[in-house]
Structures are given as structure tokens and as C-alpha cells.
Amino acid sequence: MIAEVRASRPGGRTARVRSDVLAAVETELAEHGYDGLTIDAVAARSGVHRTTLYRRWKTVPGLLVDLLEAGADDSWEPADTGSLEGDLVAVNREIHAALTARPSITQAVIAASFRTTDAADALTRFWEDRYERTALVVSRAVARGEIPSGTDPHQLLLTATAPLYHQVVLLRQPMSREQADHHARIAAASVR
Template sequence: MTDGVRASRPGGRTARVRADVLAAVEAELAEHGYDGLTIDAVAARSGVHRTTLYRRWKDVSGLLVDLLAAGADDAWEPADTGSLETDLMAVNREVHAALTARPSITQAVIAASFRTAEAAEALTRFWADRYERTALVVRRAVDRGEVAADVDAHRLLLTATAPLYHQLVLLRQPMTRDEADQHARIAAASVR
């Protein structure tokens, strides 16, 4: 044990239980939102006994926090298409797909993160991780000589992706994939 946290093996039963529970949390959240997310529903969907859920995650907020933390456990990185513009288009296409999926787990998680301080902090950590990983598109563009080394990757990524979140999540208005591509083109042109 370190700092009161039990070390767990990366595989085996513990990993399977976590994966099953988080898949159930994701499905319940997408179908019913945070208000409909319950320990009993997650237990029923995952096949994991509710006492295990209470022991490990304590409450619904703990489930949501772990779902967000699991995003840092994956090996995702942005596609390497050969140019900044098309790399940003690939990123925007992933964001667009996530935000227009029905039901959209991305939108459900964003909405749920406003319900507890712990979930809000977990979502902030998740986004920080994703922006840090996505900055690779700018580093590759610098290495290819497409853009100057002093390009602010975070600002560029916000320029490319923010219109998607604004229109699809905040305004709840449709956006085509072509429009998402156009925002990527505008962002890329802004730093050339």
C-alpha cells in the first residue's frame, strides 16, 4: 500500500471487474444521465455485486470519477496523416463522432461532471491529458517544418475543436463533418 491506496494488478479479476463496472457506468450514464445512475443499476448491468461497488467506489460520484480516470489509462494518440491540417481534421472527426453519437457518452459525462466537485476535477484532468496528447500534432508539424516552433499547441487545438463543443453541446445545433473539417482548416491556416 502507498498513501492508503491499494496497489492492484494490471490484469486478472480486478481489471475485469473494473472494466465491466465502467462499461456499465458508461451505458447507464448514456441512457439515463447522472440522475438515473445508481449503484443498483450498475451492479445489475455489470454483474458485479453491489457490495463490491460500495466497497471500491463508495458512491455514484466515485464511479464517475473512475470512468474519467480510465481515459488516462488508454493508449490513444492522434492520427498521423502527414500534415497539420489533416491531423487536425482527424482530431475534429473524432470529436464530431463522439459528440454526435446517439446516445453520446461524451455529452453525458460533461453534463454529469457539473454534479460533484470530484467529477469536475476528474473531467479537468481528463481534458488536460487529452490536450497534452493531442499537442503531438503540433510537434509533428514543427518537425516537418510546417509551422514555427513557438506555436502554442493548446491555443491551436482550442481554435480547431472549440466550435464543435460550442455548437453541438452548448447550442445543441447540428454540425456536419464537413463543417468540423472546415474548423480544422481554419485553425491550421491561422498558424502557417
């Protein structure tokens, strides 16, 4: 995910404008939700001119993509708890926190991904990166002899994490952390 921004003039005012705008996006998102997120509103709140927003970010989804990438931690890796079950529980708790945060940037980007292909691509890239890194918990479990070496990381992570996304994002119903833990344990047990 290393961006390596090769912009010709990324410092000073430009950087200040960016952080002002992204901050405005976040507060605007918290107050009015994704539906109320407008270029004009962000411009008014941030004090940056409309035209600048249209030029640099094009669309509302574009703003959220930038917010996602700004918040992406390049050094992220899954917690090492010593067992597959513990690792999966930790992963699910992170996802649970991200989905129940207010505002949930993850949920906003998901909504945005249904509008522009750019946002959809950015989200896909983000998740691919995360799933790839999280595959480490599987290889560690294999190394410990907990599970067979042929285990498919993607399918296992899908079993663990998909119920959270489905329940909260699509079914739009609350999910407790205990339920999140529960699905992590089911996934861990499914490969023993």
C-alpha cells in the same frame, strides 16, 4: 496517465466485479441517459450489491470516472497525415465521433464533472493529457516549416476543437462532420 494500480488484491473476483459494473454503467447510460443513471440501477443490472458500489465508487460520477479511465488508451497519439490541416481534421473527427457516439461517455463525464470535483479533476487530467499529446501535430508542422516556431499549441487546438464541444455539448445542437472539418481548417489557416 499510467495508473499503476497498487491495490492489494486486484485479480479474480474483484476484476470481474469491476468489468460487470462498468458494462452495466454503459448499457444503463445508453438506455436511460445520464439522468437515469442510478447506483441502484447499476447494482441491479450488474448483479453486484449496492454496498459494494458505494464502497468502491462512492457516487455515479465516480463510476463514470472509472469508465473514462478504463477506456483511456495509454498509447494514443494523433494521426500523422503529412500536413497541419490534415492532422487537425483528423483530431476533430475523433472528437466528433466521441461526442456523437451513443452513448457518449465523454458527454456523460462532462455532465458528471459538474457534480463532483473528483469527476472535474479526472476530466481535466484526461484533457490535459490529450492536449499535451496533440501538441505533437504543432511541432511536426513547425519542423516541416509550415508554421512559425513560436506558435502556441494550446491556443491553436482551442481554436480547432472548442467549436465542436460548444456546439454539441453546450448549445446542444447537431454538428456535421463537414462543419467539424471546417473549424479544423480555420484553425490551420489562422497560424499560417
